[in-house]
Amino acid sequence: MSLAAPSDPAPPPRPASEPAPETGPSVGGSDDDAPPRPPFAQDWRRIARMGAIGAVGQIFISLSNMPVKLDGRAIIEGVLSLGYLSLVVLPLAAGSRVGHQLRREGVPFHRPGAHEVVGGAACGALVGGGLSLLAILIANFNLREPLVNWSPILADLLAFNRGTAFAVVIWLAIGAAVGAAAGLLRVVPPLARRVLWTMVLTLFGAAVLESLTTDLAEGMGIEALIDWFYAPRGGLTITGAIALAAGSGVLALVGRGRIKGAKARIDALEGPARNRAQGGLILATAAVLVILPMFAGKLTNELLANVGLFVLLALGLNIVVGLAGILDLGYVAFFAVGSYSAAVLTAATSPRINPELPWFVALIGVVILTGLVGLFIGAPVIRMRGDYLAIVTLGFGEIIRLLFLSDWLSGWFGGSQGITNIPGAEIFGLAEVAGTDPRSVFYLVLAFCAIAIYVSWRLERSRIGRAWMAVREDETVAEAMGINTVNVKLLAFVVGAVLGSFSGAIFSAKVGSVFPASFLILVSIVILVVVIFGGMGNIVGVIAGSAVLIGVLGGPKQPGLLAEFSEFKLLIYGALLVWMMLARPEGLIPSVRRTRELHQEELAQDAWLRGQTEDDHLENGEGRS
Amino acid sequence: MNDGERLPLLEMRKVNAHYGAVHALRDVDLSIYEGELVCLLGGNASGKSTTLKTLLGMLKPTSGEVVLDGEVVNDRPTSYRVARGITMVPENRRLFKRLTVRENLQLGAYLRKDSDAIATDMERVYELFPRVKERLAQKAGTLSGGEQQMVAIGRALMSQPRVLLMDEPSMGLAPALVQQNFELISQIHEAGMTVFMVEQNANMALGIADRGWVLQTGRVVLDDTAEALLANPALRTSYLGGGQGDGDNEAAEGPAGESS
Ligand SMILES: Nc1ncnc2c1ncn2[C@@H]1O[C@H](COP(=O)(O)OP(=O)(O)OP(=O)(O)O)[C@@H](O)[C@H]1O
Ligand SMILES: [Mg+2]
Numbered sequence: 025m026s027l028a029a030p031s032d033p034a035p036p037p038r039p040a041s042e043p044a045p046e047t048g049p050s051v052g053g054s055d056d057d058a059p060p061r062p063p064f065a066q067d068w069r070r071i072a073r074m075g076a077i078g079a080v081g082q083i084f085i086s087l088s089n090m091p092v093k094l095d096g097r098a099i100i101e102g103v104l105s106l107g108y109l110s111l112v113v114l115p116l117a118a119g120s121r122v123g124h125q126l127r128r129e130g131v132p133f134h135r136p137g138a139h140e141v142v143g144g145a146a147c148g149a150l151v152g153g154g155l156s157l158l159a160i161l162i163a164n165f166n167l168r169e170p171l172v173n174w175s176p177i178l179a180d181l182l183a184f185n186r187g188t189a190f191a192v193v194i195w196l197a198i199g200a201a202v203g204a205a206a207g208l209l210r211v212v213p214p215l216a217r218r219v220l221w222t223m224v225l226t227l228f229g230a231a232v233l234e235s236l237t238t239d240l241a242e243g244m245g246i247e248a249l250i251d252w253f254y255a256p257r258g259g260l261t262i263t264g265a266i267a268l269a270a271g272s273g274v275l276a277l278v279g280r281g282r283i284k285g286a287k288a289r290i291d292a293l294e295g296p297a298r299n300r301a302q303g304g305l306i307l308a309t310a311a312v313l314v315i316l317p318m319f320a321g322k323l324t325n326e327l328l329a330n331v332g333l334f335v336l337l338a339l340g341l342n343i344v345v346g347l348a349g350i351l352d353l354g355y356v357a358f359f360a361v362g363s364y365s366a367a368v369l370t371a372a373t374s375p376r377i378n379p380e381l382p383w384f385v386a387l388i389g390v391v392i393l394t395g396l397v398g399l400f401i402g403a404p405v406i407r408m409r410g411d412y413l414a415i416v417t418l419g420f421g422e423i424i425r426l427l428f429l430s431d432w433l434s435g436w437f438g439g440s441q442g443i444t445n446i447p448g449a450e451i452f453g454l455a456e457v458a459g460t461d462p463r464s465v466f467y468l469v470l471a472f473c474a475i476a477i478y479v480s481w482r483l484e485r486s487r488i489g490r491a492w493m494a495v496r497e498d499e500t501v502a503e504a505m506g507i508n509t510v511n512v513k514l515l516a517f518v519v520g521a522v523l524g525s526f527s528g529a530i531f532s533a534k535v536g537s538v539f540p541a542s543f544l545i546l547v548s549i550v551i552l553v554v555v556i557f558g559g560m561g562n563i564v565g566v567i568a569g570s571a572v573l574i575g576v577l578g579g580p581k582q583p584g585l586l587a588e589f590s591e592f593k594l595l596i597y598g599a600l601l602v603w604m605m606l607a608r609p610e611g612l613i614p615s616v617r618r619t620r621e622l623h624q625e626e627l628a629q630d631a632w633l634r635g636q637t638e639d640d641h642l643e644n645g646e647g648r649s
Numbered sequence: 650m651n652d653g654e655r656l657p658l659l660e661m662r663k664v665n666a667h668y669g670a671v672h673a674l675r676d677v678d679l680s681i682y683e684g685e686l687v688c689l690l691g692g693n694a695s696g697k698s699t700t701l702k703t704l705l706g707m708l709k710p711t712s713g714e715v716v717l718d719g720e721v722v723n724d725r726p727t728s729y730r731v732a733r734g735i736t737m738v739p740e741n742r743r744l745f746k747r748l749t750v751r752e753n754l755q756l757g758a759y760l761r762k763d764s765d766a767i768a769t770d771m772e773r774v775y776e777l778f779p780r781v782k783e784r785l786a787q788k789a790g791t792l793s794g795g796e797q798q799m800v801a802i803g804r805a806l807m808s809q810p811r812v813l814l815m816d817e818p819s820m821g822l823a824p825a826l827v828q829q830n831f832e833l834i835s836q837i838h839e840a841g842m843t844v845f846m847v848e849q850n851a852n853m854a855l856g857i858a859d860r861g862w863v864l865q866t867g868r869v870v871l872d873d874t875a876e877a878l879l880a881n882p883a884l885r886t887s888y889l890g891g892g893q894g895d896g897d898n899e900a901a902e903g904p905a906g907e908s909s
Contacts, residue, residue: 498745498746502745507759
């Protein structure tokens with residue numbers, strides 16, 4: 025019977041407005057919940073296992089040098105740095121996880137209580153113990169040879185400069201405290217939990233977005249306010265943090281349910297009213313995106329432009345992977361072809377031919393050339409399926425880069441020197457878009473993103489979009505329906521290629537130079553991660569994925585808001601992807617379609633299993649009275 | 650059987666087909682006339698699905714001709730043949746599982762451009778299967794087996810076919826549904842559709858068919874009217890894998906017999 029439970033939708037949590045039942049500290053469960061478990065009747069085995077996993081993870085993080093590198097970035101001045109934050113993430117997660125109970129039909133759900141706090145503390149202490157262990161090991165052995173970060177700096181960081189013994193004790197204590205706090209979060213009423221989370225996330229967000237907000241504030245002439253919130257050397261001031269926490273807490277209290285309610289109301293709308301609501305939302309977003317850069321400085325606009333370039337790439341790949349189901353691992357090829365062809369067509373310095381066309385005219389050539397390359401690569405590739413296709417596209421992605429790099433074509437593309445001094449894009453004589461003016465680049469990117477979004481949106485709902493999805497679902501049957509699968513897949517490939525080439529053409533005008541080294545395979549991977557992270561087949565998800573990953577962590581070469589992370593970007597990308605696949609395969613903002621499909625599958629499995637177990641009962645003569 | 654005057658709607662003339670070196674169809678001759686309900690019988694791996702694939706153009710014959718309405722279509726792609734009126738309900742239904750029922754039906758009409766007529770055909774499918782109309786927004790993969798069969802047939806009908814190819818329509822259906830399914834097929838046939846179905850369930854298929862063929866390792870070994878085939882004692886013992894047809898039959902009729 026336990027088989028049937030895992031994805032049973034949990035009963036909706038009690039509306040916060042209802043008074044909590046009088047009995048004890050319990051909230052968040054129904055009245056028939058079992059009483060809290062006694063504090064020390066723990067599942068020690070589970071605690072040990074999770075503690076051990078957490079400890080290993082925390083040691084790994086430490087030895088990746090993240091804490092030392094990120095220590096320079098303050099979150100709250102003098103209180104917490106990003107480095108120390110990276111040392112308490114796992115105790116927090118483990119402490120919270122260990123108190124997690126599944127709500128299963130027929131299995132009592134114990135109200136959270138002291139049991140969860142004790143369990144969290146124990147588990148957190150174990151994770152913290154990992155750091156204590158590390159401190160001892162660093163003090164007594166020298167493993168600097170294989171592990172470059174096995175350093176006194178790390179030891180000092182762990183010990184708060186007070187010696188190994190202190191490190192051992194303090195990390196056990198910190199782990200236990202953090203774990204207990206995580207357990208406590210399960211015990212407090214949902215309202216309090218929400219307020220607490222809002223406060224924590226606001227503080228974290230404010231710290232992460234520091235450069236962005238400072239920049240915007242300068243643009244709007246309210247530096248004084250910002251100076252009060254942020255310390256001169258980075259991080260929130262203590263007073264600022266307190267004010268922010270209080271403010272956001274109050275907002276969370278007041279605004280609880282409001283946003284959800286508004287969203288539900290919009291979802292409930294139908295027909296023209298719904299279209300109007302959505303149209304309004306889109307217009308508002310567009311207005312913000314148009315107005316925001318006017319107040320923002322260079323850095324922010326640069327960041328926005330980079331995000332936009334990746335949104336454009338991700339939207340293109342989304343058509344190929346998300347809609348048509350073609351796993352293209354060499355998508356960077358089209359970005360490269362777009363950049364290089366724009367460079368050749370516009371730059372006077374292009375080695376062989378240099379027509380020096382205006383950017384917009386060159387764009388026509390770029391589209392044609394990239395479309396042709398898309399056809400050329402696509403034609404052989406499209407005939408393959410699944411993993412073969414993925415491998416071959418991977419190969420083509422590299423081949424294109426190597427061609428640009430080769431001596432053979434260096435007369436055309438400049439080999440490893442690339443093409444430099446590419447002029448900016450002239451917009452009908454109105455404006456000049458170049459890297460020196462990131463704001464104009466952003467506006468140009470924004471315009472192309474709007475086109476790409478519209479095209480994706482229309483295609484998704486068109487006959488051709490349906491054909492793509494049919495091919496994705498079952499190629500043989502799609503063919504039997506009369507769909508010319510080769511043409512349809514090729515079209516997806518070419519549309520994706522052209523969208524990618526827009527991004528490339530803007531990129532070359534923005535940066536002013538193109539080198540083969542800008543088009544490493546890593547770019548393909550990052551775009552794919554963005555698409556998967558955001559939610560395959562979902563336009564809003566793909567945009568959100570780019571904004572979060574590229575904006576915060578940074579692109580393959582572009583710095584994000586957390587520039588300190590650049591060294592650990594790939595580590596974090598990988599970890600995120602693994603976590604995503606395990607916990608949320610539908611992506612950050614799933615399309616309604618995919619959530620339903622993923623979860624319906626689970627439900628169907630559950631139903632099937634339940635059927636099986638019932639059958640077993642029947643066979644054993646137990647069931648049915 | 651049929652007067653020589655009439656041209657067959659769909660025909661195979663001495664068709665041979667290979668999968669690589671494997672010889673899957675050997676000199677197969679078939680002819681299907683407008684308005685008929687005919688069936689192709691045969692044991693596992695006898696080449697039944699291959700015959701359908703060849704008719705639909707998903708496999709090219711190595712020799713011989715596939716003739717659609719008097720035209721040799723050997724070199725025509727599947728899309729051409731679908732547009733000219735062949736359609737298939739594939740083995741195991743194979744709906745586009747993660748698309749909605751509506752999208753599945755729309756894909757059946759993929760090659761058609763006449764949106765008004767498509768809408769009327771949709772209505773016709775709903776009339777035939779009221780259940781389908783209730784499930785339009787549901788993912789096809791979450792339908793029950795019987796509902797999936799309805800959508801699969803509906804999807805095929807959406808292409809406005811002149812001849813409906815069905816690959817083992819009763820496969821994987823619960824015994825009680827098998828009977829219902831054959832009734833449905835003969836109902837569609839009576840409404841004027843030409844049906845060519847592939848089956849292993851000889852008794853049930855021949856019960857509703859006009860004529861039939863028996864295929865054995867890619868060769869047509871029997872070609873006769875349904876009654877004659879049913880009466881032929883050799884049908885099951887030598888061609889359908891030794892009494893297997895009986896087994897099928899029992900499976901299909903057993904529970905139905907119980908419930909009545
Ligand atoms: N794609 C393929 N590649 C190679 N051989 C194939 C392929 N498809 C079918 N065959 C072979 O061709 C022969 C006929 O297969 P076919 O699918 O037509 O049989 P069938 O009569 O439909 O059988 P069943 O009743 O089991 O569906 C079999 O021996 C099979 O192994
Ligand atoms: Mg078959």
